[in-house]
Amino acid sequence: MKHILVTGGAGFIGSHLVDSLLKDDFNVVVLDDLSSGKMQNLPNDERLQFIQGDVADHLLIDKVFKEFTFSHIFHLAAIASVHESVTNTYRCHKVNCEASLYLLEKARKCTALKRMVYASSAAVYGDDPALPKSEDSPTRPISPYGIDKYTAEQYMLIYNRLYGVPAVALRYFNVYGPRQNGCSMDGGVVSIFLNKFLSAEKPVATIYGDGQQTRDFVYIKDVVNASRYVMTHETASGNVYNVATGRETSILNVIQGLEEITGHKAQILFSDKRTGDIERSFADISRLRALGFVPRYSLLESLQEYVETSGEIERPEAR
Ligand SMILES: NC(=O)c1ccc[n+]([C@@H]2O[C@H](COP(=O)([O-])OP(=O)(O)OC[C@H]3O[C@@H](n4cnc5c(N)ncnc54)[C@H](O)[C@@H]3O)[C@@H](O)[C@H]2O)c1
Structure with missing residues (x-):
């Protein structure tokens, strides 16, 4: 076998x-x-x-x-x-x-x-x-x-x-979704922010830099x-x-998306840019597309699903 x-x-x-x-x-x-x-x-x-x-x-x-x-x-x-x-x-x-x-x-x-x-x-x-x-x-x-x-x-x-x-x-x-660690600095930024939005009515989000930096989430x-x-x-x-998706999304866009979906307005704290952080990143995915791959999820659709399934981590039948 x-x-x-x-x-x-x-x-x-x-x-x-x-x-x-x-x-x-x-x-x-x-x-x-x-x-x-x-x-x-x-x-x-x-x-x-x-x-x-x-x-x-x-x-x-x-x-x-x-x-x-x-x-x-x-x-x-x-x-x-x-x-x-x-x-x-x-x-x-x-x-x-x-x-x-x-x-x-x-x-x-x-x-x-x-x-x-x-x-x-x-x-x-x-x-x-x-x-x-x-x-x-x-x-x-x-x-x-x-x-x-x-x-x-x-x-x-x-x-x-x-x-x-x-x-x-x-x-x-920059991969994100349910089961990603949203509690540590090593977790993805989307999961870290989502965690804050789910745990407070008035979430406090710290952004290193001006929030205009981009990633391909x-x-x-x-x-x-x-x-x-x-x-x-x-x-x-x-x-x-x-x-990746081939889309360039700023950190501020992610926060706006979470505000829209959860209905909570975040308090944003701007902190010094971290050394080593790159300013912009997004991918050309034409090689993967040539195999037939198409990214299906927009940022808002995925955030919506992520918010809805964020309790899913605790499986009832956990081993
Ligand atoms: N999450 C992202 O955005 C991202 C981006 C680029 C690349 N990757 C890569 O994708 C892979 C999965 O990442 P992830 O985000 O799911 O992280 P993760 O930490 O959730 O998964 C890594 C897994 O490897 C296990 N592991 C670590 N050291 C091990 C060891 N010595 N022996 C056996 N198992 C070990 C961990 O327990 C964990 O289950 C990693 O190789 C990571 O470098 C992730």
Whole structure:
């Protein structure tokens, strides 16, 4: 019996992907150390097997690949914190980069493997000012996190060229949606603001800078959809894809959207711009569109759904 491995499957993006795979009757193995992921993000399902452990533990990975035959691998496990990559650079490198290379070594020997999808990041573009960011834009990472993501995705591509590993790298832009951590600085800004709007009648939102800075915010359902496209599309292997909407949205626009949907007016506190924050970012997604992908969610539609489902994190059947 063939399985799909989802590393980091108990996390925000990984758990939504697991839901989608289970819906389509796949057998799924989640490997996660629960450092930021949660068991309650995962459903009780007999087709799901959970292994708690460190993706950088070679002995564990050897064991997992001995026990299961994988048709697909989604590799999302990572210390997804730019801040932590600055304060704990070596450990982050082991998890975010070296573990990916070891997985590729295993994937190389997997004859049944049809696709390996790696979760890279728009952080690889860093502070290069060219816009929109296309996959051919210069890469100028400004954090150890960005360097590790770039290195790991390039290993995906080179293992494709050298050994025919059917690997794809996805550069996620600013993903948001239910189950994202809205409590810490490492959570996405949409989730942080939404949390404030849901917990107070008069939410206080702190903006670093003037709020005109822009990002390409992409809803989790569009991200899962994009991941499923590259999982099956014949020509996807050996390529890198931006996963975004192609729309440029300012931080103030996000707050306005939340005000409109919740009916609460925010008190905005403007604080000093943070060093390292980039001014503008949005993606050219024509490469992904060429596979048939279309982003379905507008900012307002997704915020509306996010607000409506924000209690969903506590699953009644939590394991
Ligand atoms: N959320 C975004 O906007 C975004 C943007 C770009 C890239 N990404 C990438 O997408 C992936 C998923 O991110 P997310 O937002 O869902 O974050 P997340 O923190 O919710 O998910 C990461 C998961 O990996 C697990 N993990 C961390 N270290 C591990 C280890 N050593 N061994 C096993 N599991 C480990 C965590 O417990 C967590 O479940 C990450 O690779 C991240 O770098 C996310």
